Amino acid sequence: MTDTSDSALVARVLSGNRDAFGTLVERYQDQMLAYVKYMGFGEPEACDVVQDAFVRAFRHLGRCGEPDRFAGWLFKIVSNLCRTTGSRNSRWRWESLDPDGPTLVSKLPGPDEQMEANWTKERVRAALDTVPADQREALVLMYLQGHSVKDIEALTGASRSAIKMRLKRGREALRRELEPLFSEVHGS
C-alpha cells in the first residue's frame, strides 16, 4: 500500500514526482484558503496567496526540515505572504472558474435553517473583522485550524504568553460582539 503521509509525499516530490505535490495541494488547499480568507482577504486575493504559497513551497521543498510537519511549514509561508501581500489585481476571476455559483458549500438541509446559519456566520465573520489582526490570527489558528498554543508559538514566532494574551483578548472581544449568541447557549 502506498504511503500517503506528508513526509512520504514530500520525499516523492523531491525525487521528481510532481504528481505527489498535487496530492499535498489537494490536502491543504481548503485549510489554507480558510485561514487566508479569515485573515481579511477577499476570495480572489486569498486564492492568489494560497497559489503563491504552494508554488513557493514547491520551489523550496528541500528546505522543509521536518517533512512530517509539512502543514506547519506551509502555513508559515502562507502566514508570511498574508503579512507581505498588499492589495493588487487578482489573477482569479470567479465567473470563469465556477459559473454555477460561489465556492461556499452549504451542508445545511432546509432553507430556514440555512438562512439562520448564514445569518449567524455573517455575524461571526463581522465580529472577527473587528478583532485586531494579531488576535484574529491566534483565534483562527486555534479554533479554525485546530492548533495548540504551542503550535501557534512555533508557527508565528510569538511568545507563549503573548499568544495566550491575544487569545484571551480576542475571545473577550468576540464574546462582546456576539453576546446574544452566547446568551442562547447559557440559557440566560
Added chain:
Amino acid sequence: MKKDDDQLDEYLSGDIPLEELPDGLRLEEERLRGLIQSLGEDVRAPLALRDAVMREVAEILVPLWRRLADWSLRPRTIRLTPAAGALAVAASAAAFFLWPGSMPMTDPAAIAGADQVVTRFVFAAEGASSVHLTGDFVSWSREGIELEDLRSTGIWITDVPLAPGVYQYTFIVNGTEWRPDPRAVSQVDDGFGQVNSVVIVSAESEA
C-alpha cells in the same frame, strides 16, 4: 478555588482538558469554537486552484530537472586549455586564501557543454564534517552537491557546470545549518527569514 482566568490560562496552555473547565467557561469555549469552526466548514478551494498551482509547478520543474539531468546523467568531459588550466589553478589558489568564504568563481574557458560554464563554489567551514551546496539549479535539494575539503584546511570546494544565468544558492554545513555565502555578489531574502546568495554566470569571459 482558582479563578476562571487562571483556569482558562491552564486550558489554553494545554495543562488541563476542556472538561475540567467550570461549566460556564466550558460552554462558552465550546460555543466559541463551534461558531468559528462553522466558518471553516464552508470554505472549499475552487477546482481550478490545484490546476493553477500545478501549471506553475510544471513550468518550474521542466527546466530545472532538465538542467539537473543534463549535468548529472550525461557523460561529459571538462576540458581545460593550458590557459584555462592556469586560470583554474589561480582560482583555486585565490579561493584558499580567501577567508571566511569565497564568492563563486566562474571559468568561462572551462566550458562543460555547449552552453554551460564551470562555476567554482568555495566555502570556508573549519571543523565541519560536511558541506553541501544547494540552490535553484538543483531544486533546493537537501542532498545538493557535496563540496570537498581535499587538503583538510577547512576550505570546501566544488565545481558545477551551469548554463549562463542568475542563480540563488546556499551552503548546508553538517547537514543542518543553512549558511549563505558571505562573499557572494549579493544576497536576497528567501521569504523564510533567511537569505540566499546570488551568483551570476556569464557566458562572456571575465578576463
